[in-house]
Amino acid sequence: MWHEADPVRWKREQAIASKLLGDFESGIDSNRTAYIRGTFNVYSEHGHLYESARLRIEYPKTFPVRNQPPSVYLESHRDRWKNSGDSHIESDWRLCLFVPGESGIDFSSPTSLNDLFAVIYTFLLKQRIYQKRLAKTLITGDVAKWPGEDRSHGEQGIREAIRAMGSVGRNAPCPCGSGLKYKKCHMRKFDRR
Ligand SMILES: [Zn+2]
The missing domain is CATH 3.10.110.10 (Ubiquitin Conjugating Enzyme)
Structure with missing residues (x-):
């Protein structure tokens, strides 16, 4: 811990x-x-x-x-x-x-x-x-x-944010905050679409 x-x-x-x-x-x-x-x-x-x-x-x-x-x-x-x-x-x-x-x-x-x-x-x-x-x-x-700018709620918002970032390194922490490497998390989820 x-x-x-x-x-x-x-x-x-x-x-x-x-x-x-x-x-x-x-x-x-x-x-x-x-x-x-x-x-x-x-x-x-x-x-x-x-x-x-x-x-x-x-x-x-x-x-x-x-x-x-x-x-x-x-x-x-x-x-x-x-x-x-x-x-x-x-x-x-x-x-x-x-x-x-x-x-x-x-x-x-x-x-x-x-x-x-x-x-x-x-x-x-x-x-x-x-x-x-x-x-x-x-x-x-x-x-x-919702007042002001925002991302969509939940998974959709995460995808919007990652798209807006342009590129995320394969070994960088996943932008979703899971604590996993990008390649082991949302990079896979994107590939599956
Ligand atoms: Zn992720």
């Missing part, structure tokens, strides 16, 4: 998160997955508190090998927000923050968690707008649109 192999990095992750999260909590769960939990506040430009989201961040067992990002789950809002349509929230409430290869975040950097929180911040601001639009569609019947 990465947190056993690199306790310094694991400590660093916890130190960064403890500054940014209220009710900060961290540990190793029964699957031996290192996790961080806490309340993340999103403020308006005028400093009003927009949302308080409860997050759980789970680290892949081989973190940060081949730039595989942590998974971020939304633990709050499940009674108010919908994880359907264009919401970029998976059925298990994992936030679909980016196609990892496109995120611009180097997870081998010891301060990458700051960058991840910056992405989460923007994501939650947009999610808030989207969820308002979604609630409105129940009345108007319009289709709710």
Whole structure:
């Protein structure tokens, strides 16, 4: 497990998160997955508190090998927000923050968690707008649109991102964030089409 192999990095992750999260909590769960939990506040430009989201961040067992990002789950809002349509929230409430290869975040950097929180911040601001639009569609019947640019959801979005990158080295980490080499992951999936 990465947190056993690199306790310094694991400590660093916890130190960064403890500054940014209220009710900060961290540990190793029964699957031996290192996790961080806490309340993340999103403020308006005028400093009003927009949302308080409860997050759980789970680290892949081989973190940060081949730039595989942590998974971020939304633990709050499940009674108010919908994880359907264009919401970029998976059925298990994992936030679909980016196609990892496109995120611009180097997870081998010891301060990458700051960058991840910056992405989460923007994501939650947009999610808030989207969820308002979604609630409105129940009345108007319009289709709710995600605010701003985005990739398609899931597998389709990964393919769009890889196409947009032009070329990916065979031995480079797959842009989907699986932690596998490109040739062992999406390069095969593309070949099969
Ligand atoms: Zn892949």
